[in-house]
Amino acid sequence: xxxxxxxxxxxxxxxxxxxxxxxxxxxxxxxxxxxxxxxxxxxxxxxxxxxxxxxxxxxxxxxxxxxxxxxxxxxxxxxxxxxxxxxxxxxxxxxxxxxxxxxxxxxxxxxxxxxxxxxxxxxxxxxxxxxxxxxxxxxxxxxxxxxxxxxxxxxxxxxxxxxxxxxxxxxxxxxxxxxxxxxxxxxxxxxxxxxxxxxxxxxxxxxxxxxxxxxxxxxxxxxxxxxxxxxxxxxxxxxxxxxxxxxxxxxxxxxxxxxxxxxxxxxxxxxxxxxxxxxxxxxxxxxxxxxxxxxxxxxxxxxxxxxxxxxxxxxxxxxxxxxxxxxxxxxxxxxxxxxxxxxxxxxxxxxxxxxxxxxxxxxxxxxxxxxxxxxxxxxxxxxxxxxxxxxxxxxxxxxxxxxxxxxxxxxxxxxxxxxxxxxxxxxxxxxxxxxxxxxxxxxxxxxxxxxxxxxxxxxxxxxxxxxxxxxxxxxxxxxxxxxxxxxxxxxxxxxxxxxxxxxxxxxxxxxxxxxxxxxxxxxxxxxxxxxxxxxxxxxxxxxxxxxxxxxxxxxxxxxxxxxxxxxxxxxxxxxxxxxxxxxxxxxxxxxxxxxxxxxxxxxxxxxxxxxxxxxxxxxxxxxxxxxxxxxxxxxxxxxxxxxxxxxxxxxxxxxxxxxxxxxxxxxxxxxxxxxx
Numbered sequence: 024x025x026x027x028x029x030x031x032x033x034x035x036x037x038x039x040x041x042x043x044x045x046x047x048x049x050x051x052x053x054x055x056x057x058x059x060x061x062x063x064x065x066x067x068x069x070x071x072x073x074x075x076x077x078x079x080x081x082x083x084x085x086x087x088x089x090x091x092x093x094x095x096x097x098x099x100x101x102x103x104x105x106x107x108x109x110x111x112x113x114x115x116x117x118x119x120x121x122x123x124x125x126x127x128x129x130x131x132x133x134x135x136x137x138x139x140x141x142x143x144x145x146x147x148x149x150x151x152x153x154x155x156x157x158x159x160x161x162x163x164x165x166x167x168x169x170x171x172x173x174x175x176x177x178x179x180x181x182x183x184x185x186x187x188x189x190x191x192x193x194x195x196x197x198x199x200x201x202x203x204x205x206x207x208x209x210x211x212x213x214x215x216x217x218x219x220x221x222x223x224x225x226x227x228x229x230x231x232x233x234x235x236x237x238x239x240x241x242x243x244x245x246x247x248x249x250x251x252x253x254x255x256x257x258x259x260x261x262x263x264x265x266x267x268x269x270x271x272x273x274x275x276x277x278x279x280x281x282x283x284x285x286x287x288x289x290x291x292x293x294x295x296x297x298x299x300x301x302x303x304x305x306x307x308x309x310x311x312x313x314x315x316x317x318x319x320x321x322x323x324x325x326x327x328x329x330x331x332x333x334x335x336x337x338x339x340x341x342x343x344x345x346x347x348x349x350x351x352x353x354x355x356x357x358x359x360x361x362x363x364x365x366x367x368x369x370x371x372x373x374x375x376x377x378x379x380x381x382x383x384x385x386x387x388x389x390x391x392x393x394x395x396x397x398x399x400x401x402x403x404x405x406x407x408x409x410x411x412x413x414x415x416x417x418x419x420x421x422x423x424x425x426x427x428x429x430x431x432x433x434x435x436x437x438x439x440x441x442x443x444x445x446x447x448x449x450x451x452x453x454x455x456x457x458x459x460x461x462x463x464x465x466x467x468x469x470x471x472x473x474x475x476x477x478x479x480x481x482x483x484x485x486x487x488x489x490x491x492x493x494x495x496x497x498x499x500x501x502x503x504x505x506x507x508x509x510x511x512x513x514x515x516x517x518x519x520x521x522x523x524x525x526x527x528x529x530x531x532x533x534x535x536x537x538x539x540x541x542x543x544x545x546x547x548x549x550x551x552x553x554x555x556x557x558x559x560x561x562x563x564x565x566x567x568x569x570x571x572x573x574x575x576x577x578x579x580x581x582x583x584x585x586x587x588x589x590x591x592x593x594x595x596x597x598x599x600x601x602x603x604x605x606x607x608x609x610x611x612x613x614x615x616x617x618x619x620x621x622x623x624x625x626x627x628x629x630x631x632x633x634x635x636x637x638x639x640x641x642x643x644x645x646x647x648x649x650x651x652x653x654x655x656x657x658x659x660x661x662x663x664x665x666x667x668x669x670x671x672x673x674x675x676x677x678x679x680x681x682x683x684x685x686x687x688x689x690x691x692x693x694x695x696x697x698x699x
Contacts, residue, residue: 050092054100057084089143174278199247217244237261254283295437316348329424336418370419404428411446498523550585572612584694600631607635632687
């Protein structure tokens, strides 16, 4: 758009299209009015002794009429002025008779009035042409401005000569041609079309002309000399002659680049959001950090359309970063390649700047030097963000390409979102490692607790084992005597041997129970019969209870559903609760009662009660705290471990004061299935 056109647009609000034209009847009315006014003014001035003023006043009326109303009303004004002048002011007055003496005056007046009318008419015609030309120029300026604002260029093409007849200013701008050189030929225009679209557009135009279409449209890209790519929507219309032949084509080229880019950016954002959601769900379902990182770098490379994506982990010494995952890296470099964590690398600069870093052209980068990991790949553009790791950064996530690329704010936000997902995976892995460490500590404490219980039960267990062994020895001696007789008593020897085998089996069962209780095997969840565990523990504690004058009563529900749990851990809980009950009654005879029953439709309830000294109300919950104990020799860990085991099985353990003497401990566990 030239400067004069711009000036016209800026001043249009302050300009008119020239002298306003009057309606047809208004023009003739104006002629009558002005002549009448001139006549009246002449009479008035004569009263004040002004003579010969009528002619000038009539000429003024004629001039005004021709200027504002045109030639027709002006002729009427001349006729009316001539009649008024002859009738009212030429002697004899009040008569249309003109003497020879005044005829020359009248003719001169009429001629002068006619000349004035003709001159004014010519002048008006010139002004009308100027107004028309001005209006046309303004219209062209408006059209050019409208085309510029709407990015629409117009053109006309003659199919007979094959020449472009007309290109608008915006058409030149869109296609990148110089208006001073005129419209290019059709083949030169085709060369501006993107190579991937050129043949398709030729074929579409050829098909449209063969089918005699008069209106058609095409969508394609053009490439300007500076490499700029534009998206064009072209529409055209065929102008036909009377025989139906095409005279010319009129059309418009709409630059839809901004709309296309907006659509692509929106589609890109939606795709990136979908990838973030997909990766987030994958990270939640996958506990392995390395797998998450490898999937993240491939999704990033595909979404951002870059050749290289990398996850770099900051090493403990803080001096370098190690490549943990990457796309299109050299074989064998993942897990071993490192870059410096100082300002000589983009990753190091990212850590020090504590924010995203975008590189438009690494070859011109002044903030840092490109490390070999990037230079070897010929990287030109890239971006990087920090992967959080709690108080200190864990590492850097980067995306790079060998092409010149302007990364957007949306790209940075997308990269940061992926980095946050990786950071979440890191935190989850650390939390899992901490949980595993705590599980190991808890297992060690539980084992120590079981070993301490074994020390407390050593005498009772020795007595329990000694009884079947002694019985086995007695049966063995009897068997030998029956066999050493002159007439061996085979039947009696057989019975003695069977008794010996039974006693040995009982001793082995006791030893197996002890070994299962105090082993250090990894926890294994399986269907467990709590009634069976209770019966096994009662056998182990029988002598300990007898030693303290404690009677043991067992009330087990029939067909008690099994629970899903670790057999050894549940043995430990029951052993701990039953031993605590026995120890609570060591100063006076008492009763230990163990009961099992189904609690509702989905739980099993176990209770262990004693008739000992009981528990103060303020200690009912404190006794489950680690290192809290009411026993002089206690460690304060047994009940804390027991509650931890029950809760890890999805149950609950609590204590209550007994209705009479002593205390009662209860725990619930979710059942698995009813027993057959």
